[in-house]
Amino acid sequence: MGLDELFQNALATLSELSPAQWCQAFFLLAAAAVMAVAAMPRDARTLLTDYGARQSQDQPPAAGPSPGRSGLVWAIGAITSYSQVPHAWFAVFYVVSLACSGFWLAQYVGDGAAMRLIASRQVAAGRGPSAALGQVALGWLMMFLQGGRRVYEHAVVLKPSGSTMWVVHWVLGLVYYLAISVAVWVEGSGAILDPAGRRTTDVEATVKMAAAAPAFLFAWVNQYRCHRELAGLKKYSLPEAGMFRCYICPHYTCECLLYLSMAVATAPPGAWCNRTLLCAVVFVAVNLGVTASGTRKWYAQKFGIGSVANKWNMIPFIF
Numbered sequence: 001m002g003l004d005e006l007f008q009n010a011l012a013t014l015s016e017l018s019p020a021q022w023c024q025a026f027f028l029l030a031a032a033a034v035m036a037v038a039a040m041p042r043d044a045r046t047l048l049t050d051y052g053a054r055q056s057q058d059q060p061p062a063a064g065p066s067p068g069r070s071g072l073v074w075a076i077g078a079i080t081s082y083s084q085v086p087h088a089w090f091a092v093f094y095v096v097s098l099a100c101s102g103f104w105l106a107q108y109v110g111d112g113a114a115m116r117l118i119a120s121r122q123v124a125a126g127r128g129p130s131a132a133l134g135q136v137a138l139g140w141l142m143m144f145l146q147g148g149r150r151v152y153e154h155a156v157v158l159k160p161s162g163s164t165m166w167v168v169h170w171v172l173g174l175v176y177y178l179a180i181s182v183a184v185w186v187e188g189s190g191a192i193l194d195p196a197g198r199r200t201t202d203v204e205a206t207v208k209m210a211a212a213a214p215a216f217l218f219a220w221v222n223q224y225r226c227h228r229e230l231a232g233l234k235k236y237s238l239p240e241a242g243m244f245r246c247y248i249c250p251h252y253t254c255e256c257l258l259y260l261s262m263a264v265a266t267a268p269p270g271a272w273c274n275r276t277l278l279c280a281v282v283f284v285a286v287n288l289g290v291t292a293s294g295t296r297k298w299y300a301q302k303f304g305i306g307s308v309a310n311k312w313n314m315i316p317f318i319f
Helices: 003-015 019-038 042-049 071-081 087-109 113-125 133-157 167-186 189-193 203-231 250-265 275-303
Strands: 084-086 164-166
Touching (some): 019 113, 019 167, 019 275, 087 113, 087 133, 133 189, 133 203, 167 189, 167 275, 203 250, 250 275
């Protein structure tokens, strides 16, 4: 088989993927990329992942590799040092998330072409039953509430920061929020295209929504409390109130629970989790898990090993 034939087969396979599978592939590939970076040597990993309080305080890289710095580390340092953006640009993620929620609502109300195209391709792919319309509405509401609260926090609660982050982090986050705005409704495409036929919500869907809503509200409220606690600290001090008594990064715990509750709320018939959103949870857990591990080490170095003893990083009984 020649390269041209392999290329054509690959294109044919990609063209058969449903919109949900495109989202799933992005989340899983992004998680794999984060894991690959986490497996790199410490100096290279630090340059690629650390920001804010944990950001390396090294001087800009020298004109070339030195005896104490490998060529790979020097190259990564050179790339990252000249492609930084303000850490405050995190706020753009949540503005985009909120804007996407508004856009998809307008698409649904106005029978917009973008939503109809994606939903039609999802249904045509025949990848399984559709979630009910009520589940789609709840998933959308959860995403809207999360985006709205995060916009409020960045505008009112959080302190301005002069730290920076690598532009690739920012682009990855931006694409993630664009993808997640589709993921919350795409497995309900059948109900979106035929709302009259799926207007009623059966017992199974009701149970899923009833289980997911309290978990979402718990995580939503407590993440706000965590962010408020962090915002009220003196610079680079140790948070110890509320959930910080048991976790290094409880706001990350809440982030994972937020998306897991969305996955349960929007799960189609016969499944307890929406597969597309479950892939998003994998990415969130991997991405934040790497940061939580770095935060634990930073706290231990700055405040002593006892400051992090008997605390989970972010997932109780596991990590």
